[in-house]
Amino acid sequence: xxxxxxxxxxxxxxxxxxxxxxxxxxxxxxxxxxxxxxxxxxxxxxxxxxxxxxxxxxxxxxxxxxxxxxxxxxxxxxxxxxxxxxxxxxxxxxxxxxxxxxxxxxxxxxxxxxxxxxxxxxxxxxxxxxxxxxxxxxxxxxxxxxxxxxxxxxxxxxxxxxxxxxxxxxxxxxxxxxxxxxxxxxxxxxxxxxxxxxxxxxxxxxxxxxxxxxxxxxxxxxxxxxxxxxxxxxxxxxxxxxxxxxxxxxxxxxxxxxxxxxxxxxxxxxxxxxxxxxxxxxxxxxxxxxxxxxxxxxxxxxxxxxxxxxxxxxxxxxxxxxxxxxxxxxxx
Numbered sequence: 001x002x003x004x005x006x007x008x009x010x011x012x013x014x015x016x017x018x019x020x021x022x023x024x025x026x027x028x029x030x031x032x033x034x035x036x037x038x039x040x041x042x043x044x045x046x047x048x049x050x051x052x053x054x055x056x057x058x059x060x061x062x063x064x065x066x067x068x069x070x071x072x073x074x075x076x077x078x079x080x081x082x083x084x085x086x087x088x089x090x091x092x093x094x095x096x097x098x099x100x101x102x103x104x105x106x107x108x109x110x111x112x113x114x115x116x117x118x119x120x121x122x123x124x125x126x127x128x129x130x131x132x133x134x135x136x137x138x139x140x141x142x143x144x145x146x147x148x149x150x151x152x153x154x155x156x157x158x159x160x161x162x163x164x165x166x167x168x169x170x171x172x173x174x175x176x177x178x179x180x181x182x183x184x185x186x187x188x189x190x191x192x193x194x195x196x197x198x199x200x201x202x203x204x205x206x207x208x209x210x211x212x213x214x215x216x217x218x219x220x221x222x223x224x225x226x227x228x229x230x231x232x233x234x235x236x237x238x239x240x241x242x243x244x245x246x247x248x249x250x251x252x253x254x255x256x257x258x259x260x261x262x263x264x265x266x267x268x269x270x271x272x273x274x275x276x277x278x279x280x281x282x283x284x285x286x287x288x289x290x291x292x293x294x295x296x297x298x299x300x301x302x303x304x305x306x307x308x309x310x311x312x313x314x315x316x317x318x319x320x321x322x323x324x325x326x327x328x329x330x331x332x
Contacts, residue, residue, distance in 0.1 A: 086169045089186045090139040091119070096129045101329055111141040113332075114191075118143045140170060142188040147179045160190040207332045208250040208318065209296060211280060212303065214241035217313055220326040226310050235324035236279065236317035243284060243312040245303040250278050250316070250331070252296045255288045264315060265307025268300050277322075281315035282306050 094105055106116040117123075119136045129135070145156065153173070157164045168175060171185045179185070218226075218238040225232050253272035261267035264281030268288060271277050284304025288294055305312045318327040 086166045086188060087139065088172050089170045092137045092139065094135045094137050096131055096133040096135060098131050099329070100129060102129065102135070103332070105135055105137065109137045109139075111138060115141045115143070138186065140186070140188045142170075142186055143190045145185055145187050145190075147181055147183045147185065149181050151179055151181075153177075153179065156185075156187070160187050162187050162190050208276075208278070208327070208330045209248070210331050211247050211250050211278075211316055212239060212241055212245055212314060214239040214245065214303075214314070216240075220324075220328065227308050236281075236315050237327050238313050238315055240311065240313040241303045243303060243305070245312075245314075246299045247280055247283065247301045247303060247314055248297050249294045249300050250296065250318075251276070253278070253294065255290050255292045255294060255300075258286050258288050258290050261307075263308040265309065266301070266304060267307075270294065270300075275321040277319040279315070279317035279319070281317070282309045282313060284312075 092109065094109070096105075102116050102120075103113050106113045115138055116135065119138055142162075143160075145160070147156075153164060153167060156162070156179075157167050166188050167173070167185070170188045173179075173185075216237060217240040218234060220237055221234060222231060223234045224230070249270055251270070251272050253270040253276075255268060256271045256277075257267065257269035259267070261269075261281065264279070266281075266283040266286055268280045268283065268286060269277060270280075280301060282304055283301040283306060285302040286300070287302075288300045294300060303312050303314050316327055318325055318330060
């Protein structure tokens with residue numbers, strides 16, 4: 001009887017051991033199938049910088065040859081140090097070429113007109129540049145400022161609405177530094193109505209302003225007439241604008257004609273000092289009469305489509321002693 005019982009125990013234990021062995025073997029095969037072995041390599045504590053973080057961090061990474069497997073970041077190592085992307089101030093020297101104006105030079109270098117005028121206060125006239133003349137052009141739009149008693153970086157930045165970090169970066173000034181009275185610094189992006197009025201009065205004087213804002217539909221010079229389809233010389237510029245847009249006098253002067261003028265339709269002519277005359281054609285309304293004296297900026301009419309015209313626009317002509325000249329060279 002004891003032998004029988006012992007035999008049964010051996011059979012049961014053997015089956016159990018066999019089942020356990022089978023279970024372990026199946027588990028091992030499944031782990032190999034779903035979880036491939038990690039590549040050989042070494043874990044390194046490296047500095048990383050990648051999305052979605054905008055600042056560098058340190059993390060454990062597994063380097064295997066040229067393969068880098070980053071793990072979750074575990075420690076930030078500092079804030080971004082660059083707070084302004086503006087480059088330090090740089091003054092470029094431009095030699096004037098035939099036909100160039102301060103406006104075209106400013107446009108070429110990507111800065112505004114007032115910046116160039118402010119950088120060249122020694123100019124006797126901004127309307128008559130000489131070929132070969134040297135013009136200073138800053139690499140940023142803005143104005144120069146002479147430090148006064150009591151000025152600080154923050155007070156100047158607040159007054160002229162300039163970013164403090166940009167102001168420090170452009171002028172290579174360290175944070176916390178004190179300004180010296182009489183020191184000249186550059187205010188990037190600064191705009192000042194006082195400065196603009198001063199520049200206009202000192203330099204532009206009796207210059208010509210744009211008679212309206214609009215899109216240049218046709219320039220000065222030879223072109224194909226959109227109506228006759230013939231090649232002819234266009235003695236002016238066409239400025240496209242919505243019907244009824246106000247047109248102002250480009251410069252102070254006396255109205256010498258106001259009425260219908262052939263292909264120009266409803267037209268106004270203004271005579272100015274120095275042998276200048278301006279012509280405003282294709283108007284829909286005229287608000288002045290011949291003999292009136294008008295100041296620069298006064299509304300003299302509205303944009304229309306009168307005369308020979310393909311759409312609402314202003315034909316603006318500029319003449320010097322009766323000869324048509326390119327308005328682009330004189331409009332401000």
